[in-house]
Amino acid sequence: MNMRPAEETCVDAEALALDALDDAERAAALAHLDACDDCRARYAAAREVAALLARSVPQAVPPPGLGTRVLAQALAAPAPAGRSAPARIAWSWLAAAAVLVAVLGWNVTLQAQLRAQAEQTEDLATRLTTQEAALRLLAPGSGVARPLVGSDVAPRAQGALYLDPQGTTGLLVVRDLPAPPPGKVYQLWLIHDGQRASGGLFTVDERGVAVLVVQAPQPLRTYQAVGVTAEPPGGSPGPTGPRVIGGQL
Amino acid sequence: MNQARRQDEELAARLAARDALALTELYQRHSRAVYSLALRMLGDREAADELVQDVFLRVWHHPERYLADRGRFVTWLLSVAHHRAVDLLRRRRVQRPTADGDVAELSADSVAPDDAVADAEERRAVRDALATLPEGQRRSLELAYFEGLTQSEIAARLGEPLGTIKTRIRLGMLKLREQLRGLVREYEAG
Incomplete structure:
Protein backbone atom coordinates (compact mmCIF):
# COMPACT_ATOMS: atom_id res chain seq x y z
CA MET A 1 0.00 0.00 0.00
CA ASN A 2 1.23 3.47 -0.83
CA MET A 3 0.75 5.38 2.44
CA ARG A 4 1.28 9.09 2.27
CA PRO A 5 2.58 10.92 5.30
CA ALA A 6 -0.10 12.99 6.99
CA GLU A 7 1.60 16.29 6.26
CA GLU A 8 1.42 15.72 2.51
CA THR A 9 -2.32 15.24 2.40
CA CYS A 10 -4.48 17.87 0.75
CA VAL A 11 -7.80 17.04 2.43
CA ASP A 12 -8.93 14.78 5.25
CA ALA A 13 -9.94 12.09 2.79
CA GLU A 14 -10.30 9.51 5.55
CA ALA A 15 -12.42 11.79 7.73
CA LEU A 16 -14.49 12.69 4.69
CA ALA A 17 -15.15 9.02 4.01
CA LEU A 18 -16.29 8.58 7.61
CA ASP A 19 -18.56 11.67 7.40
CA ALA A 20 -16.53 13.11 10.27
CA LEU A 21 -16.32 16.62 8.81
CA ASP A 22 -18.77 19.41 9.51
CA ASP A 23 -20.80 20.81 6.64
CA ALA A 24 -18.34 23.56 5.69
CA GLU A 25 -15.32 21.25 5.84
CA ARG A 26 -17.15 18.64 3.82
CA ALA A 27 -18.16 21.09 1.09
CA ALA A 28 -14.59 22.34 0.80
CA ALA A 29 -13.20 18.79 0.70
CA LEU A 30 -15.64 17.67 -1.99
CA ALA A 31 -14.80 20.72 -4.09
CA HIS A 32 -11.13 19.88 -3.74
CA LEU A 33 -11.67 16.30 -4.85
CA ASP A 34 -12.93 17.45 -8.22
CA ALA A 35 -9.57 19.06 -8.88
CA CYS A 36 -7.19 16.57 -7.27
CA ASP A 37 -6.73 13.08 -8.68
CA ASP A 38 -4.56 12.04 -5.77
CA CYS A 39 -7.08 12.99 -3.11
CA ARG A 40 -9.86 11.43 -5.14
CA ALA A 41 -7.98 8.13 -5.16
CA ARG A 42 -7.38 8.35 -1.41
CA TYR A 43 -11.01 9.13 -0.82
CA ALA A 44 -12.12 6.19 -2.98
CA ALA A 45 -9.85 3.86 -1.01
CA ALA A 46 -11.08 5.25 2.32
CA ARG A 47 -14.68 4.81 1.22
CA GLU A 48 -14.03 1.12 0.63
CA VAL A 49 -12.74 0.83 4.19
CA ALA A 50 -15.78 2.74 5.44
CA ALA A 51 -18.02 0.33 3.52
CA LEU A 52 -16.33 -2.55 5.32
CA LEU A 53 -17.16 -0.86 8.62
CA ALA A 54 -20.76 -0.57 7.43
CA ARG A 55 -20.85 -4.24 6.61
CA SER A 56 -19.32 -5.24 9.93
CA VAL A 57 -22.46 -4.49 11.97
CA PRO A 58 -24.85 -7.25 13.09
CA GLN A 59 -27.12 -8.05 10.18
CA ALA A 60 -30.82 -7.43 10.62
CA VAL A 61 -33.71 -8.25 8.32
CA PRO A 62 -35.77 -5.33 7.02
CA PRO A 63 -39.42 -5.70 7.98
CA PRO A 64 -41.74 -7.40 5.49
CA GLY A 65 -43.54 -4.87 3.36
CA LEU A 66 -40.83 -2.23 3.56
CA GLY A 67 -39.69 -2.91 0.02
CA THR A 68 -43.24 -2.75 -1.22
CA ARG A 69 -43.62 0.67 0.36
CA VAL A 70 -40.35 1.82 -1.20
CA LEU A 71 -41.61 0.87 -4.62
CA ALA A 72 -45.06 2.27 -4.12
CA GLN A 73 -43.51 5.59 -3.13
CA ALA A 74 -40.92 5.49 -5.88
CA LEU A 75 -43.44 5.02 -8.61
CA ALA A 76 -46.17 7.16 -7.10
CA ALA A 77 -43.90 10.19 -6.79
CA PRO A 78 -43.52 12.55 -9.71
CA ALA A 79 -40.29 12.27 -11.66
CA PRO A 80 -37.68 14.92 -10.78
CA ALA A 81 -37.77 18.09 -12.84
CA GLY A 82 -36.38 17.62 -16.31
CA ARG A 83 -37.13 13.92 -16.40
CA SER A 84 -40.23 12.19 -17.52
CA ALA A 85 -41.36 8.75 -16.54
CA PRO A 86 -42.48 6.63 -19.46
CA ALA A 87 -46.13 5.73 -19.44
CA ARG A 88 -45.23 2.06 -19.52
CA ILE A 89 -44.71 2.02 -15.77
CA ALA A 90 -48.39 2.57 -15.13
CA TRP A 91 -48.66 -0.85 -13.60
CA SER A 92 -45.06 -1.65 -13.11
CA TRP A 93 -44.96 -0.69 -9.46
CA LEU A 94 -47.46 -3.39 -8.89
CA ALA A 95 -45.27 -5.85 -10.69
CA ALA A 96 -42.28 -4.59 -8.80
CA ALA A 97 -44.06 -4.84 -5.48
CA ALA A 98 -45.10 -8.34 -6.34
CA VAL A 99 -41.58 -9.33 -7.21
CA LEU A 100 -40.37 -7.86 -3.99
CA VAL A 101 -42.94 -9.54 -1.85
CA ALA A 102 -42.25 -12.72 -3.69
CA VAL A 103 -38.52 -12.60 -3.40
CA LEU A 104 -38.30 -11.28 0.13
CA GLY A 105 -41.30 -13.04 1.50
CA TRP A 106 -41.20 -16.30 -0.32
CA ASN A 107 -37.55 -16.91 -0.87
CA VAL A 108 -36.46 -15.83 2.57
CA THR A 109 -39.38 -16.83 4.72
CA LEU A 110 -40.45 -19.84 2.77
CA GLN A 111 -36.98 -21.22 2.36
CA ALA A 112 -36.34 -20.69 6.05
CA GLN A 113 -39.50 -22.64 6.72
CA LEU A 114 -38.31 -25.32 4.35
CA ARG A 115 -35.19 -25.75 6.42
CA ALA A 116 -36.94 -25.58 9.75
CA GLN A 117 -39.91 -27.77 9.03
CA ALA A 118 -38.64 -30.79 7.22
CA GLU A 119 -41.92 -32.65 7.57
CA GLN A 120 -43.64 -30.01 5.48
CA THR A 121 -40.99 -29.88 2.81
CA GLU A 122 -43.00 -31.42 0.05
CA ASP A 123 -45.98 -29.13 0.57
CA LEU A 124 -43.84 -26.01 0.83
CA ALA A 125 -41.78 -26.98 -2.18
CA THR A 126 -44.97 -27.27 -4.18
CA ARG A 127 -46.02 -23.83 -3.02
CA LEU A 128 -42.64 -22.39 -3.88
CA THR A 129 -42.83 -23.88 -7.36
CA THR A 130 -46.27 -22.35 -7.82
CA GLN A 131 -45.09 -18.98 -6.59
CA GLU A 132 -42.06 -19.03 -8.85
CA ALA A 133 -44.36 -19.82 -11.75
CA ALA A 134 -46.42 -16.78 -10.78
CA LEU A 135 -43.28 -14.66 -10.61
CA ARG A 136 -42.31 -15.62 -14.12
CA LEU A 137 -45.51 -13.95 -15.32
CA LEU A 138 -43.91 -10.63 -14.48
CA ALA A 139 -40.91 -11.10 -16.73
CA PRO A 140 -40.93 -8.96 -19.87
CA GLY A 141 -42.67 -10.79 -22.69
CA SER A 142 -44.36 -13.28 -20.39
CA GLY A 143 -47.90 -13.23 -19.20
CA MET B 1 -14.76 -7.04 -12.53
CA ASN B 2 -16.55 -9.65 -10.48
CA GLN B 3 -20.05 -10.83 -11.20
CA ALA B 4 -21.74 -9.08 -8.26
CA ARG B 5 -20.27 -5.72 -9.20
CA ARG B 6 -21.14 -6.18 -12.86
CA GLN B 7 -24.72 -7.06 -11.97
CA ASP B 8 -25.02 -4.03 -9.70
CA GLU B 9 -23.75 -1.77 -12.45
CA GLU B 10 -26.17 -3.23 -14.96
CA LEU B 11 -29.03 -2.71 -12.52
CA ALA B 12 -27.91 0.85 -11.80
CA ALA B 13 -27.88 1.56 -15.53
CA ARG B 14 -31.40 0.19 -15.79
CA LEU B 15 -32.53 2.59 -13.08
CA ALA B 16 -31.63 5.45 -15.35
CA ALA B 17 -34.09 3.98 -17.86
CA ARG B 18 -36.77 4.05 -15.12
CA ASP B 19 -36.87 0.28 -14.79
CA ALA B 20 -38.71 -0.40 -11.54
CA LEU B 21 -37.77 -4.05 -11.56
CA ALA B 22 -34.12 -3.01 -11.36
CA LEU B 23 -34.97 -1.12 -8.19
CA THR B 24 -36.55 -4.24 -6.71
CA GLU B 25 -33.46 -6.26 -7.52
CA LEU B 26 -31.14 -3.68 -5.99
CA TYR B 27 -33.38 -3.58 -2.94
CA GLN B 28 -33.25 -7.32 -2.70
CA ARG B 29 -29.46 -7.34 -2.94
CA HIS B 30 -28.63 -4.49 -0.60
CA SER B 31 -31.54 -3.54 1.65
CA ARG B 32 -30.31 -5.75 4.45
CA ALA B 33 -26.91 -4.03 4.55
CA VAL B 34 -28.52 -0.58 4.49
CA TYR B 35 -31.09 -1.49 7.12
CA SER B 36 -28.50 -3.10 9.38
CA LEU B 37 -26.26 -0.05 9.23
CA ALA B 38 -29.19 2.27 9.89
CA LEU B 39 -30.36 0.19 12.83
CA ARG B 40 -26.86 0.10 14.31
CA MET B 41 -26.48 3.86 14.01
CA LEU B 42 -29.98 5.07 14.81
CA GLY B 43 -30.97 2.41 17.31
CA ASP B 44 -34.64 2.17 16.47
CA ARG B 45 -36.50 0.32 13.79
CA GLU B 46 -38.85 3.09 12.76
CA ALA B 47 -35.98 5.43 11.98
CA ALA B 48 -34.14 2.62 10.19
CA ASP B 49 -37.23 1.90 8.08
CA GLU B 50 -37.49 5.53 7.09
CA LEU B 51 -33.83 5.73 6.24
CA VAL B 52 -34.03 2.67 3.98
CA GLN B 53 -36.98 4.18 2.16
CA ASP B 54 -35.22 7.49 1.84
CA VAL B 55 -32.02 5.95 0.48
CA PHE B 56 -33.70 3.77 -2.13
CA LEU B 57 -35.94 6.63 -3.23
CA ARG B 58 -32.83 8.75 -3.72
CA VAL B 59 -31.31 5.97 -5.77
CA TRP B 60 -34.48 5.77 -7.84
CA HIS B 61 -34.77 9.49 -8.45
CA HIS B 62 -31.07 10.23 -8.91
CA PRO B 63 -29.33 7.19 -10.39
CA GLU B 64 -26.96 9.52 -12.24
CA ARG B 65 -25.25 10.34 -8.93
CA TYR B 66 -23.64 6.91 -8.93
CA LEU B 67 -20.44 7.09 -10.97
CA ALA B 68 -19.25 3.61 -11.80
CA ASP B 69 -15.69 4.75 -12.44
CA ARG B 70 -15.40 5.95 -8.84
CA GLY B 71 -16.15 2.68 -7.09
CA ARG B 72 -18.62 -0.08 -6.48
CA PHE B 73 -22.33 0.58 -6.39
CA VAL B 74 -22.70 -0.92 -2.93
CA THR B 75 -19.93 1.30 -1.57
CA TRP B 76 -21.72 4.35 -2.93
CA LEU B 77 -25.08 3.13 -1.63
CA LEU B 78 -23.72 2.58 1.87
CA SER B 79 -22.04 5.97 1.81
CA VAL B 80 -25.38 7.58 0.92
CA ALA B 81 -27.06 5.66 3.75
CA HIS B 82 -24.30 6.57 6.19
CA HIS B 83 -24.41 10.23 5.30
CA ARG B 84 -28.18 10.32 5.82
CA ALA B 85 -27.86 8.54 9.17
CA VAL B 86 -25.18 11.00 10.29
CA ASP B 87 -27.49 13.88 9.32
CA LEU B 88 -30.23 12.41 11.48
CA LEU B 89 -27.91 11.81 14.42
CA ARG B 90 -26.61 15.35 14.29
CA ARG B 91 -30.14 16.74 14.14
CA ARG B 92 -31.09 14.58 17.11
CA ARG B 93 -28.15 15.92 19.07
CA VAL B 94 -29.30 19.47 18.40
CA GLN B 95 -32.82 18.61 19.49
CA ARG B 96 -31.89 16.29 22.36
CA PRO B 97 -28.34 17.06 23.48
CA THR B 98 -28.54 14.62 26.39
CA ALA B 99 -29.18 11.70 24.05
CA ASP B 100 -25.60 11.85 22.85
CA GLY B 101 -24.36 8.39 22.06
CA ASP B 102 -27.56 6.79 23.23
CA VAL B 103 -27.84 3.91 20.79
CA ALA B 104 -30.06 0.98 21.66
CA GLU B 105 -28.76 -2.54 21.55
CA LEU B 106 -30.25 -4.81 18.92
CA SER B 107 -32.55 -7.47 20.19
CA ALA B 108 -31.78 -11.01 19.18
CA ASP B 109 -34.84 -11.35 16.97
CA SER B 110 -33.62 -8.62 14.68
CA VAL B 111 -30.50 -10.48 13.66
CA ALA B 112 -30.70 -12.23 10.35
CA PRO B 113 -30.85 -15.99 10.91
CA ASP B 114 -29.47 -16.99 7.54
CA ASP B 115 -26.39 -14.84 7.51
CA ALA B 116 -24.03 -16.07 4.82
CA VAL B 117 -20.84 -17.62 6.13
CA ALA B 118 -18.65 -15.49 3.89
CA ASP B 119 -20.34 -12.33 5.12
CA ALA B 120 -19.96 -13.42 8.74
CA GLU B 121 -16.27 -14.07 8.15
CA GLU B 122 -15.87 -10.65 6.58
CA ARG B 123 -17.53 -9.05 9.60
CA ARG B 124 -15.27 -10.95 11.94
CA ALA B 125 -12.22 -9.85 9.98
CA VAL B 126 -13.25 -6.20 10.23
CA ARG B 127 -13.97 -6.47 13.95
CA ASP B 128 -10.65 -8.23 14.51
CA ALA B 129 -8.86 -5.50 12.59
CA LEU B 130 -10.61 -2.83 14.65
CA ALA B 131 -9.63 -4.64 17.84
CA THR B 132 -5.95 -4.47 16.92
CA LEU B 133 -5.96 -0.67 16.66
CA PRO B 134 -4.71 1.36 19.61
CA GLU B 135 -7.65 2.22 21.86
CA GLY B 136 -7.58 5.93 20.97
CA GLN B 137 -7.70 5.24 17.22
CA ARG B 138 -10.42 2.64 17.52
CA ARG B 139 -12.57 4.82 19.74
CA SER B 140 -12.14 7.83 17.46
CA LEU B 141 -13.14 5.81 14.40
CA GLU B 142 -16.18 4.36 16.14
CA LEU B 143 -17.34 7.74 17.42
CA ALA B 144 -16.96 9.15 13.94
CA TYR B 145 -18.48 6.36 11.92
CA PHE B 146 -21.17 4.88 14.15
CA GLU B 147 -22.15 7.88 16.24
CA GLY B 148 -21.74 10.51 13.55
CA LEU B 149 -19.47 12.86 15.50
CA THR B 150 -17.26 15.33 13.68
CA GLN B 151 -13.58 15.35 14.47
CA SER B 152 -14.11 18.51 16.55
CA GLU B 153 -16.90 16.84 18.50
CA ILE B 154 -14.74 13.79 19.12
CA ALA B 155 -11.96 16.02 20.41
CA ALA B 156 -14.41 17.69 22.80
CA ARG B 157 -15.91 14.38 23.88
CA LEU B 158 -12.54 12.79 24.60
CA GLY B 159 -10.86 15.94 25.87
CA GLU B 160 -8.06 15.65 23.32
CA PRO B 161 -6.60 18.23 20.92
CA LEU B 162 -8.26 18.31 17.49
CA GLY B 163 -4.95 17.57 15.81
CA THR B 164 -4.61 14.40 17.84
CA ILE B 165 -8.05 13.22 16.74
CA LYS B 166 -7.32 13.98 13.09
CA THR B 167 -4.12 11.99 13.27
CA ARG B 168 -5.83 9.10 15.02
CA ILE B 169 -8.54 8.93 12.41
CA ARG B 170 -6.15 9.12 9.50
CA LEU B 171 -3.77 6.54 10.94
CA GLY B 172 -6.62 4.33 12.07
CA MET B 173 -8.14 4.26 8.62
CA LEU B 174 -4.79 3.61 6.96
CA LYS B 175 -4.09 0.77 9.37
CA LEU B 176 -7.48 -0.72 8.77
CA ARG B 177 -6.88 -0.53 5.07
CA GLU B 178 -3.55 -2.22 5.49
CA GLN B 179 -4.97 -4.97 7.68
CA LEU B 180 -7.96 -5.51 5.43
CA ARG B 181 -6.10 -5.07 2.19
CA GLY B 182 -7.25 -8.45 0.95
CA LEU B 183 -10.87 -7.37 1.21
CA VAL B 184 -10.22 -3.85 -0.04
CA ARG B 185 -8.21 -5.07 -3.02
CA GLU B 186 -10.89 -7.57 -3.81
CA TYR B 187 -13.39 -4.73 -3.93
CA GLU B 188 -11.12 -2.35 -5.76
CA ALA B 189 -10.44 -5.01 -8.36
CA GLY B 190 -13.93 -6.41 -8.17
Missing part, protein backbone atom coordinates in the same frame (compact mmCIF):
# COMPACT_ATOMS: atom_id res chain seq x y z
CA VAL A 144 -50.35 -10.39 -19.59
CA ALA A 145 -51.65 -7.87 -17.10
CA ARG A 146 -55.37 -7.23 -16.80
CA PRO A 147 -56.18 -4.02 -14.92
CA LEU A 148 -58.66 -4.14 -12.07
CA VAL A 149 -60.72 -1.16 -10.98
CA GLY A 150 -62.26 -0.36 -7.60
CA SER A 151 -66.03 -0.26 -7.36
CA ASP A 152 -68.09 2.40 -5.61
CA VAL A 153 -67.30 0.59 -2.38
CA ALA A 154 -63.56 1.18 -2.88
CA PRO A 155 -63.23 3.88 -5.53
CA ARG A 156 -59.50 4.47 -4.99
CA ALA A 157 -58.54 0.82 -5.25
CA GLN A 158 -56.46 -0.28 -8.22
CA GLY A 159 -54.93 -3.56 -9.17
CA ALA A 160 -53.87 -6.00 -11.81
CA LEU A 161 -54.07 -9.69 -12.46
CA TYR A 162 -50.97 -11.10 -14.11
CA LEU A 163 -51.66 -14.31 -15.95
CA ASP A 164 -50.68 -16.68 -18.67
CA PRO A 165 -53.99 -17.29 -20.44
CA GLN A 166 -53.03 -20.89 -21.17
CA GLY A 167 -52.02 -21.62 -17.58
CA THR A 168 -53.82 -21.88 -14.28
CA THR A 169 -51.47 -19.69 -12.23
CA GLY A 170 -51.90 -15.96 -11.86
CA LEU A 171 -50.75 -13.16 -9.61
CA LEU A 172 -53.19 -10.68 -8.14
CA VAL A 173 -51.80 -7.34 -6.97
CA VAL A 174 -53.91 -4.54 -5.50
CA ARG A 175 -53.27 -1.23 -3.85
CA ASP A 176 -55.37 1.37 -2.02
CA LEU A 177 -57.89 -1.28 -1.11
CA PRO A 178 -59.46 -0.58 2.31
CA ALA A 179 -59.11 -3.27 4.96
CA PRO A 180 -62.03 -5.71 4.90
CA PRO A 181 -64.70 -5.20 7.57
CA PRO A 182 -63.84 -6.69 10.98
CA GLY A 183 -64.09 -10.46 10.93
CA LYS A 184 -63.95 -10.64 7.14
CA VAL A 185 -61.33 -11.44 4.52
CA TYR A 186 -61.28 -10.74 0.82
CA GLN A 187 -62.06 -13.51 -1.64
CA LEU A 188 -61.20 -13.46 -5.33
CA TRP A 189 -63.80 -14.85 -7.71
CA LEU A 190 -63.07 -16.19 -11.17
CA ILE A 191 -66.15 -15.75 -13.33
CA HIS A 192 -67.08 -18.10 -16.18
CA ASP A 193 -70.52 -17.83 -17.81
CA GLY A 194 -71.98 -16.40 -14.62
CA GLN A 195 -70.48 -19.16 -12.46
CA ARG A 196 -67.98 -18.11 -9.80
CA ALA A 197 -65.02 -20.17 -8.63
CA SER A 198 -62.85 -19.10 -5.72
CA GLY A 199 -59.41 -17.82 -6.69
CA GLY A 200 -58.18 -17.52 -3.10
CA LEU A 201 -58.41 -15.47 0.08
CA PHE A 202 -56.33 -12.47 1.09
CA THR A 203 -56.21 -9.38 3.19
CA VAL A 204 -54.33 -6.11 2.76
CA ASP A 205 -51.54 -4.42 4.67
CA GLU A 206 -51.94 -1.08 6.43
CA ARG A 207 -51.45 0.70 3.13
CA GLY A 208 -54.01 -1.31 1.23
CA VAL A 209 -51.49 -3.42 -0.66
CA ALA A 210 -51.95 -7.15 -1.25
CA VAL A 211 -50.37 -9.82 -3.41
CA LEU A 212 -52.03 -13.18 -3.98
CA VAL A 213 -50.89 -16.17 -5.98
CA VAL A 214 -53.97 -17.43 -7.80
CA GLN A 215 -54.43 -21.11 -8.56
CA ALA A 216 -57.40 -21.44 -10.88
CA PRO A 217 -59.31 -24.71 -11.24
CA GLN A 218 -59.25 -24.31 -15.04
CA PRO A 219 -57.00 -22.48 -17.51
CA LEU A 220 -57.40 -18.75 -17.00
CA ARG A 221 -58.40 -18.22 -20.63
CA THR A 222 -61.73 -19.83 -19.79
CA TYR A 223 -62.71 -17.03 -17.40
CA GLN A 224 -64.22 -13.78 -18.60
CA ALA A 225 -63.84 -11.65 -15.48
CA VAL A 226 -62.73 -11.51 -11.87
CA GLY A 227 -64.15 -9.82 -8.81
CA VAL A 228 -63.31 -9.45 -5.13
CA THR A 229 -65.76 -9.46 -2.22
CA ALA A 230 -65.47 -9.45 1.57
CA GLU A 231 -66.35 -12.85 3.01
CA PRO A 232 -66.14 -14.68 6.34
CA PRO A 233 -62.77 -16.23 7.29
CA GLY A 234 -62.32 -19.43 5.30
CA GLY A 235 -64.26 -17.98 2.40
CA SER A 236 -67.71 -18.63 0.99
CA PRO A 237 -68.99 -20.97 -1.73
CA GLY A 238 -70.19 -17.87 -3.57
CA PRO A 239 -70.00 -14.10 -3.10
CA THR A 240 -72.19 -12.72 -0.32
CA GLY A 241 -71.15 -9.06 -0.37
CA PRO A 242 -70.72 -6.29 -2.92
CA ARG A 243 -67.74 -6.34 -5.29
CA VAL A 244 -64.92 -4.08 -4.11
CA ILE A 245 -62.62 -4.42 -7.12
CA GLY A 246 -62.73 -6.36 -10.35
CA GLY A 247 -62.08 -6.38 -14.06
CA GLN A 248 -62.44 -8.15 -17.36
CA LEU A 249 -60.01 -10.82 -18.46
